[in-house]
Amino acid sequence: MSRKRLQLLVESLSRSAKHFTEGEVECLIKLFDALLAKSSSHFAVAGFNRTVFRDTLFSAFGMTDDAVLDRVFSTFDRDNNGCITVVEWVQGLAVLLRGTLEEKIKYCFTVYDLNGDGYISREEMFQMLKNSLIKQPAEEDPDEGIKDLVEIALKKMDYDHDGKLSFEDFEQAVRDENLLLEAFGPCLPDIKSRIAFEEKVFLETRKL
Structure with missing residues (x-):
């Protein structure tokens, strides 16, 4: 992705995912690209698949319940096409990490x-x-x-x-x-894993 395209995407996403700064959005896009590289799915150009998503939520937040993870995937996957795009990723995390x-x-x-x-x-x-x-x-x-x-x-x-x-x-x-x-099962990260995830992912923005 060119620097100009990245900048436009960052600006657009920091408006739609209001809880993140532009620097944080850029960090989340970089993480998305790293996860995309892992995905062997034929969707790989557009987004990553259910398996990569579940593995990520498991390692980041300790979410292990398959049924809940499937439902979380569906709430992120707004256009219901079976893969998570960069826009769905950042907007979904805005609610998961910092939602009102x-x-x-x-x-x-x-x-x-x-x-x-x-x-x-x-x-x-x-x-x-x-x-x-x-x-x-x-x-x-x-x-x-x-x-x-x-x-x-x-x-x-x-x-x-x-x-x-x-x-x-x-x-x-x-x-x-x-x-x-x-009430019907944990589907949000606990405070400890949320803070750990943010510290790890947003480390670069703190150096700026």
Whole structure:
């Protein structure tokens, strides 16, 4: 990429991904290019594939849950073409690393709304909790415990009592109790890994 094209891309992305400075955007583009070089996908010209994305989130933030990683990939991959472009990468990380509460509520809701119908159903809660909870001893029926958790979540979060969570329900619940943001499984990096990632990636901007 020519210096001029890079500069235009940096300027455009620092406007759309408001939480980063131009120097930080440039660092993220460099990281994107390094990841792209790793990707053996036929998409490699446009972006990197699911495998590279999952490996990156695993090594950067310790995210291990396959189901959650697949959903995070889908929220980043806005045009739904199976690869992450540089624009999707920077805009996705803006929310993941520095998003406002409002942006994070939207992001988590999208991750948990598995079929994209605008609601988190009992089945979707069950699926997400089943994947994220530590396996219980064999003699206990884990499904029963998860069903109980789903009912507890609904009782606490389903404000209009229709047996599923709309975005409004979810938003209200999280605003009342911030800890409910990741109620159905961790899909945001913890503070420690977020700071470590930023320090490593944005090191160059601090030298300027």
